[in-house]
Amino acid sequence: MQISASTTPILKVEHLTMRFGGLVAVDDVSFEANRGDITAIIGPNGAGKTTLFNCITGFYKPTVGMITMTRANQSQFILERLPDYVISRNAGVARTFQNIRLFAGMTALENLLVAQHKELIAASGFTFGGILGLPSFKNAEKAALEKAANWLERVGLLDRADDAAGDLPYGAQRRLEIARAMCTEPELLCLDEPAAGLNPRESKELNRLLLSIRDQDGISILLIEHDMGVVMEISDHIVVLDHGKKISDGTPEQIRSDPAVIAAYLGVEDEETATIEEELSS
């Protein structure tokens, strides 16, 4: 996808640094994610990818730096100044987790309804109207159920809507977590290793889902991923981190031939390098 110069980037990260005591997990990282793009953040283990994610989604407060989110209506949010729940509620940034964090004891449908808390709590008149069963709340709930059912269908889980989320197979849980994040009506979807633990077939399905989110819903995606098959196939833009520093930034083709990236990956064990390179070149 071509980047048009006129649009402001949806996410702008400037000089982001995160220190934990003496450890510098993210060191002066700056990059931009463009609207309507799938931006991938890759890097060897311990490169600071998840820390960067946690800074963007408000779970960590960065030591230095500024993260600016620009919504489609041009309203801007300085993410590092916002409490974590506001980032999702007002700034339109939704995320998933590396180790799936579904509400295991609630059904798939309930998981998606919890994600629509903002609309529903307002419609329920902050619970007082809801207790009395006002029709405005009933309508809002109906709409929320429809939206949930729609997303369950898109991730292929409609027939398991009333099963506990913890009972679903692993791949389905990953898809449900993405659907749950999408139910918060985000503009930027942050996915932390969505393909981890998926078999090749599920991985293909995931690619299709992510592309449809980008193309049909027009949602920008920020992605951490180890599976190079996924990264190279669907990303529009890749940022490479190593030891907390940004070492490369560009299109998949540029990254594939960047000597700094290859050196970073060659730094790890031989067999691992071989598989990574095979995937990169395939």
Add this chain to the structure above:
Amino acid sequence: MSGNIFAHVSYFARQLKKTVIAAQNSHIVRGLKEAAIAAQNSHLAQRLKDAAIAAQGYHIGRPLKEAAIAAAVAFLLCIPMFVFKTIEAPGGLSLETRWGLVGAIVTFAFLGKLILGLLQSEHVLTKMPASSAFIANRWSDMFKFVGPAMIVFAVILPFLPFSDRYIMDLAVLVLTYVMLGWGLNIVVGLAGLLDLGYVAFYAVGAYSYALLAAHFGFSFWICLPLAGILAAFWGIILGFPVLRLRGDYLAIVTLAFGEIIRVVLLNWYEFTGGPDGLSGIPRPTFFGLEFSRWPQEGEETFHTFFGLDYSSLHRIIFLYYIILILALITNWVTIRLRKLPIGRAWEAMREDEIACKSLGINTVMTKLSAFAIGAMFGGFAGSFFATKQGFISPESFVFLESAIILAIVVLGGMGSQIGVAIAAVVLIGGLEYLRELTISKAIFGNSFDANQWRMVIFGLLMVMVMVWRPRGLIANRTPSVALQERRAIGADLVKEGQG
């Protein structure tokens, strides 16, 4: 340059793959494979037999071992407690040994543990089989009719032939605890916040009513909502400092909060009367009609208005219906809240607080609302308690009360309305009823006093429930909403909350 490296590596990989495929196709490998399969088949029967023997050994051996350990523990415990008894003998005291009793206890422990162990290894008792959802559904089917039946029974109870003063007093007490259990269930069962100081809100409600009535002359019906609001306010006051705490730490701070309230009530003599308590708390009126024997000048009482003979039971029955309605309101509101976004947010917070934040849920407000609403029902129950007793003192709001209410919630199954009600009936009603039990006398002879043993029976009951259903009587969770069919969720998936 980099492209070259990739090309080289992938070339080597491709070569390696080819070699492996070639080797697989070769006859040597095929022969080896066949031999392996043949070997496997010939040994299969033998292996199955071995496995069966091993399995049998497991079934008998382990329970036997565990039973022996239990017997040994029972024996060790018996030595200080049962072996020696002092008896009066000429010229002072002397010791009598009771080895027969010890033997009986040890045998009981051994056999009990053995039976329990055998049942466990058959996956009958503690472990749910793979289809835990199926069992969960069977349980919820069974309890579908229990709820309405219990409500009908509660409504007609005062008119049943066996309902005397004692039964009605006990029923009022039980319903008070049912209501407290339901109130605490919001905090502990739904929101997953372990609150060990719930009795503080009960106390706030009771003292609010007593003080408002004494100073401003408000009636019960005005004070009831005020007491609820004040208790909710204190719930928020407690909520703020504990927002960052989880699990054990939250439990300790809430426990301390409960004690602080009690100690303040005890020591603020000018305001609360300190250990003397507050007396002369006005009784509730039935639309302005009092329940006294002699009407005041120019006023009517309940029995003169309806042309009835005076009976002290009228007031008890009236109180019974007040607490029944209050409890049912608590139940109705809780059931309703569970289906509203706030209730779902509570349960989601119990399941995973971090995920909640990532979905834009303000967990601070969610926690405070759980504390406030739970406390409000505690306050209602407290003001009812004050009007029922007519006298309150800090004695009534000790930690043991909090512990009993929490035990009701945990035994009933956290989050389950009907489980909490059953647990309250068994724990409060059953325990009181044991005092009067006459069947035990028929079995064990007239010298057996059930009253002396009731705490032992109580303890045994608790242990049994926790062995049999470690997550409480009704541990499974009914979803708040469904597209096609509402299926209960097994207890193994539902989290208790981290605090």
